[in-house]
Amino acid sequence: MSQISPTHPRKLEDIDEWHLETDVAIVGFGGAGGCAAIEAADQGADVTIFEVAAASGGSTALSSAEIYMGGGGGTRVQRACGYEDSTEDLFNYLMLAQGDLADEERIRLYSEGSLDHFNWIVGLGVPYKDSEYKNKAIVALTDDCLLYTGNEKAWPFRDVAKPCPRGHNLEVEGDNGGPMFMETVTRQVESRGVRIEYNARVLTLIADEHGEILGLVVRIDGEQRHVRARKGVLLATGGFSMNREMWRHYSPKVANRAIPIGNPFDDGGGIRMGQGAGGSLLHMNQSFVTIPYYPPASHTFGILINAQGQRFINEDVYHARIAANNIQQLQTGNAVYLIIGERHWEQPNMLGGEIATAGDKIEEIAEEIDLPVDNLTHTFNHYNENAARGEDPLFHKQAEWLEPIEPTIAAVNITPGQHGLYVGFTLGGLETRPTGEVLTMDGDVVPGLYAAGRATCGLPRRAEGYGSGMSVGDVTFFGRKAGGQVAHRKTG
Amino acid sequence: MSQISPTHPRKLEDIDEWHLETDVAIVGFGGAGGCAAIEAADQGADVTIFEVAAASGGSTALSSAEIYMGGGGGTRVQRACGYEDSTEDLFNYLMLAQGDLADEERIRLYSEGSLDHFNWIVGLGVPYKDSEYKNKAIVALTDDCLLYTGNEKAWPFRDVAKPCPRGHNLEVEGDNGGPMFMETVTRQVESRGVRIEYNARVLTLIADEHGEILGLVVRIDGEQRHVRARKGVLLATGGFSMNREMWRHYSPKVANRAIPIGNPFDDGGGIRMGQGAGGSLLHMNQSFVTIPYYPPASHTFGILINAQGQRFINEDVYHARIAANNIQQLQTGNAVYLIIGERHWEQPNMLGGEIATAGDKIEEIAEEIDLPVDNLTHTFNHYNENAARGEDPLFHKQAEWLEPIEPTIAAVNITPGQHGLYVGFTLGGLETRPTGEVLTMDGDVVPGLYAAGRATCGLPRRAEGYGSGMSVGDVTFFGRKAGGQVAHRKTG
Numbered sequence: 001m002s003q004i005s006p007t008h009p010r011k012l013e014d015i016d017e018w019h020l021e022t023d024v025a026i027v028g029f030g031g032a033g034g035c036a037a038i039e040a041a042d043q044g045a046d047v048t049i050f051e052v053a054a055a056s057g058g059s060t061a062l063s064s065a066e067i068y069m070g071g072g073g074g075t076r077v078q079r080a081c082g083y084e085d086s087t088e089d090l091f092n093y094l095m096l097a098q099g100d101l102a103d104e105e106r107i108r109l110y111s112e113g114s115l116d117h118f119n120w121i122v123g124l125g126v127p128y129k130d131s132e133y134k135n136k137a138i139v140a141l142t143d144d145c146l147l148y149t150g151n152e153k154a155w156p157f158r159d160v161a162k163p164c165p166r167g168h169n170l171e172v173e174g175d176n177g178g179p180m181f182m183e184t185v186t187r188q189v190e191s192r193g194v195r196i197e198y199n200a201r202v203l204t205l206i207a208d209e210h211g212e213i214l215g216l217v218v219r220i221d222g223e224q225r226h227v228r229a230r231k232g233v234l235l236a237t238g239g240f241s242m243n244r245e246m247w248r249h250y251s252p253k254v255a256n257r258a259i260p261i262g263n264p265f266d267d268g269g270g271i272r273m274g275q276g277a278g279g280s281l282l283h284m285n286q287s288f289v290t291i292p293y294y295p296p297a298s299h300t301f302g303i304l305i306n307a308q309g310q311r312f313i314n315e316d317v318y319h320a321r322i323a324a325n326n327i328q329q330l331q332t333g334n335a336v337y338l339i340i341g342e343r344h345w346e347q348p349n350m351l352g353g354e355i356a357t358a359g360d361k362i363e364e365i366a367e368e369i370d371l372p373v374d375n376l377t378h379t380f381n382h383y384n385e386n387a388a389r390g391e392d393p394l395f396h397k398q399a400e401w402l403e404p405i406e407p408t409i410a411a412v413n414i415t416p417g418q419h420g421l422y423v424g425f426t427l428g429g430l431e432t433r434p435t436g437e438v439l440t441m442d443g444d445v446v447p448g449l450y451a452a453g454r455a456t457c458g459l460p461r462r463a464e465g466y467g468s469g470m471s472v473g474d475v476t477f478f479g480r481k482a483g484g485q486v487a488h489r490k491t492g
Numbered sequence: 493m494s495q496i497s498p499t500h501p502r503k504l505e506d507i508d509e510w511h512l513e514t515d516v517a518i519v520g521f522g523g524a525g526g527c528a529a530i531e532a533a534d535q536g537a538d539v540t541i542f543e544v545a546a547a548s549g550g551s552t553a554l555s556s557a558e559i560y561m562g563g564g565g566g567t568r569v570q571r572a573c574g575y576e577d578s579t580e581d582l583f584n585y586l587m588l589a590q591g592d593l594a595d596e597e598r599i600r601l602y603s604e605g606s607l608d609h610f611n612w613i614v615g616l617g618v619p620y621k622d623s624e625y626k627n628k629a630i631v632a633l634t635d636d637c638l639l640y641t642g643n644e645k646a647w648p649f650r651d652v653a654k655p656c657p658r659g660h661n662l663e664v665e666g667d668n669g670g671p672m673f674m675e676t677v678t679r680q681v682e683s684r685g686v687r688i689e690y691n692a693r694v695l696t697l698i699a700d701e702h703g704e705i706l707g708l709v710v711r712i713d714g715e716q717r718h719v720r721a722r723k724g725v726l727l728a729t730g731g732f733s734m735n736r737e738m739w740r741h742y743s744p745k746v747a748n749r750a751i752p753i754g755n756p757f758d759d760g761g762g763i764r765m766g767q768g769a770g771g772s773l774l775h776m777n778q779s780f781v782t783i784p785y786y787p788p789a790s791h792t793f794g795i796l797i798n799a800q801g802q803r804f805i806n807e808d809v810y811h812a813r814i815a816a817n818n819i820q821q822l823q824t825g826n827a828v829y830l831i832i833g834e835r836h837w838e839q840p841n842m843l844g845g846e847i848a849t850a851g852d853k854i855e856e857i858a859e860e861i862d863l864p865v866d867n868l869t870h871t872f873n874h875y876n877e878n879a880a881r882g883e884d885p886l887f888h889k890q891a892e893w894l895e896p897i898e899p900t901i902a903a904v905n906i907t908p909g910q911h912g913l914y915v916g917f918t919l920g921g922l923e924t925r926p927t928g929e930v931l932t933m934d935g936d937v938v939p940g941l942y943a944a945g946r947a948t949c950g951l952p953r954r955a956e957g958y959g960s961g962m963s964v965g966d967v968t969f970f971g972r973k974a975g976g977q978v979a980h981r982k983t984g
Contacts, residue, residue: 100748211500282741308886372885382867393866441499
């Protein structure tokens with residue numbers, strides 16, 4: 001056996017001995033792997049985690065670890081802040097957010113189990129303050145907990161579900177939720193006697209002649225070790241945005257214009273192993289993409305303009321919905337600008353755009369940036385006239401963000417691929433049951449193989465409906481499901 | 493062996509005897525399979541085709557068999573009609589048409605080999621008249637040959653490549669090119685002594701322990717037969733739009749709103765077999781979709797309007813580019829209308845839309861169809877004022893389609909999913925080298941497995957850049973490549 005092809009399992013007959021045996025082998029110790037390990041251990045399984053890095057954390061530790069939760073009358077924090085969230089509102093919101101890509105079964109499970117998930121996380125020792133962060137923000141930089149993190153108050157979402165804040169931030173100052181969350185999860189994993197192998201690069205799965213996954217090959221201290229996983233292997237290896245070639249191959253529209261975010265091991269290795277073992281891949285073209293155009297929230301008073309000098313979105317939506325639509329505009333032109341009154345323009349900011357021009361008259365601005373003068377002038381005046389009445393008849397932006405744009409007027413160039421800070425990560429991956437079993441294209445289970453987190457195509461499936469906290473919500477919730485499922489697997 | 497899972501090969505060790513042996517086993521006798529068979533036979537291989545239907549044809553026979561060809565100074569027909577087409581123009585056009593999804597290697601091969609491909613097809617006995625069909629149409633209903641079938645003359649395509657008509661229609665009256673093309677191909681296949689098994693449903697591939705494809709299992713006359721393919725199996729089984737569940741699963745945005753076109757055996761079976769054998773799938777979310785809004789060409793004088801009462805595309809583009817953009821509009825509203833002067837509106841037509849309202853004043857139209865009155869009025873007047881000067885500063889529609897829209901004004905509702913005839917088929921599939929070898933996710937070849945046509949992700953990869961003739965161009969050109977490649981495979 002000279003070379004191991006990562007996408008195809010090694011054959012059982014080529015394995016001479018097992019160096020290590022365990023019930024459940026989890027690959028990856030981020031949010032998904034950690035929560036899966038806790039749940040599997042609590043169900044009585046003997047669990048081993050293999051983490052390629054020198055420490056736990058994964059991309060969850062690099063995030064804010066904000067989690068999108070609610071329903072069932074509201075989490076403790078929601079209720080303390082005066083919000084009574086319903087499961088149906090949560091469900092309806094998530095269904096519209098995912099649109100054509102919605103997985104109803106997954107969304108139903110998540111909505112109905114969200115309150116319990118909150119309590120479980122609190123039970124781990126994750127601290128949430130009973131307070132609300134009232135600014136429009138990506139993440140609370142105070143130790144406050146609750147904030148609106150998606151499109152809840154924006155059209156058309158507010159028409160299908162009563163708006164409610166569902167982003168839960170940890171009680172910690174600054175954007176430090178991720179490290180704290182993963183420290184807590186790690187402590188809980190350790191306390192359960194889970195074996196953890198760091199600096200352990202899983203090279204390939206091991207399958208028998210029927211395709212059943214029996215274990216894996218891992219490199220530890222330069223040695224290849226054969227691990228027998230009696231109940232199954234659970235891939236929690238993250239997405240593939242750090243594998244630029246792979247990202248561009250499957251999701252070029254975003255990958256060609258965005259900087260990947262995540263940890264360096266989001267290289268798609270687990271997705272490839274799962275596919276090689278017979279797993280089906282779903283929505284590999286889908287990526288989260290965003291341009292953090294707030295904070296400051298005041299940028300929401302601006303309007304976004306394409307090459308035709310037209311608006312194309314209500315500017316009060318979540319920043320990823322904006323970024324996805326900005327990219328879409330490139331089809332019929334090569335310009336996306338934020339037009340904003342200078343009193344609402346703040347620097348420094350994370351937008352990454354630069355003021356292309358500023359002036360007192362929209363006609364002059366239009367000429368400077370080479371957009372159709374009469375059409376941009378119409379757009380601008382039409383917006384201003386309606387905004388003065390608190391109305392946006394075209395895109396239904398909320399009244400709180402409607403004010404006529406007054407001189408000095410600035411045009412900020414955020415044309416994707418040219419200006420502006422666009423960042424993203426992948427949302428496509430292995431196709432699984434909500435309970436984690438990896439599926440073939442026939443809808444059959446690959447026996448012994450489970451997956452969770454961004455190695456899978458999970459609950460959040462498109463930037464247009466993303467909200468902060470949806471990915472960590474997905475990886476922790478469905479990580480637990482998968483961990484519980486593999487622990488109960490009957491074998492032999 | 494009770495059941496055969498179509499996505500996983502049967503093991504060689506379970507095969508007790510070979511009922512039939514051949515060098516090359518081709519699955520599917522449409523355009524791709526037929527051209528592959530001719531080429532493989534011409535390279536000296538012993539070839540067998542297995543076709544599930546009772547006759548050859550596939551979806552190519554149901555199409556117009558229009559083929560997109562040019563470059564190299566022009567085909568015989570292009571030159572006879574006064575067009576001097578360059579390879580670089582063809583290449584640049586195709587690259588822009590495919591945008592982010594462009595496969596440069598495939599497009600380069602196609603552009604450089606297109607002229608030879610035309611001559612090869614003529615050599616088969618396919619008749620093309622040295623004449624041009626000058627109307628804006630999907631297909632020539634006369635026996636004329638050459639017509640513009642894509643976005644060549646439309647912005648922004650005309651800015652990167654000198655416009656040239658490249659759609660080649662067969663010399664036959666009416667839309668009867670497909671049957672004639674496939675009759676010719678079938679005659680050529682038969683004349684080469686290729687064995688053809690009709691009513692032959694291929695059930696699964698056969699692989700050895702290393703994953704090499706050695707043959708297939710086919711059901712003929714109710715019996716399972718084991719076929720040994722000494723050089724390889726070539727999947728030419730078509731796409732998957734006729735498998736509604738599969739289409740909706742991978743490509744819901746189109747599948748939820750369009751009627752599938754193709755033959756009933758476009759069920760994805762070959763794609764699933766290839767994936768189960770280790771093949772990678774690419775761009776499974778991509779579908780061709782169209783609304784045949786011309787002919788009559790006069791509809792091009794209208795403007796397309798979304799829920800904001802804004803235009804969003806130059807209306808002189810190919811109908812698939814329009815359809816894809818119509819669907820995109822649904823994100824911020826639930827309305828797409830064609831606004832057109834009644835003198836340009838002709839019935840019957842294939843648009844499938846109905847006149848929602850008609851009148852003398854755009855303001856009244858806007859109220860009737862519940863669109864923002866002032867914005868639609870601006871759009872309409874702005875368009876008309878510029879059209880009177882032969883200009884379209886927003887979307888650069890060609891001057892020949894620019895006339896002020898005069899009363900009586902009609903609003904035709906073509907909101908996707910509600911009104912209008914939207915049809916489509918799949919463009920994603922097995923990932924292959926341009927020479928047909930099926931690839932794993934690692935970029936390795938699956939030994940012995942080849943594919944061509946809509947079972948693969950070929951040259952045309954998105955509706956936004958599609959042009960009539962690109963799919964039959966792709967399946968015949970790369971079908972030949974694959975047939976030649978497998979015939980030359982060194983084995984043993």
